[in-house]
Amino acid sequence: MSYPRIRISDAAKHVGETVSIAGWLYNLRKSGKICFPLVRDGSGTMQCVAVKSAIPEELFETLKGLTQESALIVTGKIRAEERAAGGYEMDVEAADVVQKVPEEDPYPITPKEHGVDFLMDHRHLWIRSKRQHAILRIRHEVIKGIRDYFDSHGFTLVDTPIFTPAACEGTTTLFEVDYFEDEKVYLTQSGQLYNEATVMAFGKVYCFGPTFRAEKSKTRRHLTEFWMVEPEMAYATLDDVKQVAEEMICFVVARVLENRQEELKTLERDITKLEAIKAPFNRMSYDDAVKKLQSLGSEIQWGGDFGNTDETLLTADMDRPVLVDRYPAEIKAFYFEHDPDRPELALGVDLIAPEGYGEVIGGGQRVSDLETLKKRLDDHGLPHEAFGWYLDLRKFGGVPHAGFGMGVERFTAWMCGTEHIRETIAFPRMLYRTRP
């Protein structure tokens, strides 16, 4: 006799019914004549109960002998139960062990504590653990929220290439890849230049994909491969960027709070910190930010970029992000439009998250005039030939346009309150770690 298969997250709808759950043994607690196998199925965890006197001897022995992470399909009646973690419990009537983990080579990740190195080496298994599972589900919610926001605000998803020719942004380090016939290409570090082309076709676009940076950064906020969403808008300015960034973040935060309560609880995330993320965000010019930092004891001088400690210091008294705009043009890329009133400033904006999560968004208004762009390329020592198509965009209907990029992992880390960005992607790629 076979019973309907349900997912643990739907248990509430099946109280009183006999159903099957296909999953893996998360943990097993047992005493002489009763045992509690905890089964997880990816949607949740179900505490099962088996009382020796109530079931066949063979079934009881099978359950009692289960090893951690053995695969099994359990069948039984669902019952509301206060003593069980999820609020529901299954009285086991049958169990089909699909694969038993051997005792002599047990599952390496025990319910006790482990070190970072060990866990990272076992990342392919670590993602089964409650905490990691919760983080990756929140990541999913974040991505879905981002897409829903842009899709419902007139943006078209137009993805940009991952293989790119050499001269994209110039400054940052690129990963080089062998292409055919001795040609070299590079892994993209931003889809932005291509967005500037697609935006002139669609008006409002975004790209969403992996980006690569061969920076030898060794901090809790860096990955060499990370996901970035980059919206771009035609007939738009710096102010539009700030408004969209603020709106989008509020939208996604609300989604996470609405749909991922359980996961936030698992992570022991202070919800009030997320609830505080509401418009209007703080707004500040680079000039004022430098002054504020200096008054707080920072060594920063006008013209320099903010370090990690500066970002944390700047937001220490804030409960929501701050949008810092009009940076010195010298520390920004060639494609930024300059402030017409103060040409030494670039019309760029960074969104710095509170709680030390730092720069989550960077963006601004792009150069729209052909001659200005040519001059900017010269100033940065970039060859016009490599930017032929990019210059075309200013020749054929050039208009003011603006956009930004947001790092998905940094944003997710902020939502989750995690110490390290490596936990916010299933298989992180970092300076000295490319496995598993």
Added chain:
RNA sequence: UCCUCAGUAGCUCAAUGGUAGAGCACUCGGCUGUUAACCGAGUGGUUGUAGGUUCGAGUCCUACCUGGGGAGCCA
């Protein structure tokens, strides 16, 4: 790349320069409501590698390897 800390049982960690130990995991036994269950017993070690100092090194020194944290750079 630089600074800094750490490598001891499968895992997490102890051990004044003087006999390498505990908890967890695993095995065996006990327990009918457990919540990282608990109680008793057992198995488990070339102390990251190579040199050096010393009567004697897990411990001190040198180099290297691996990893953590931070800086710079960035999302």
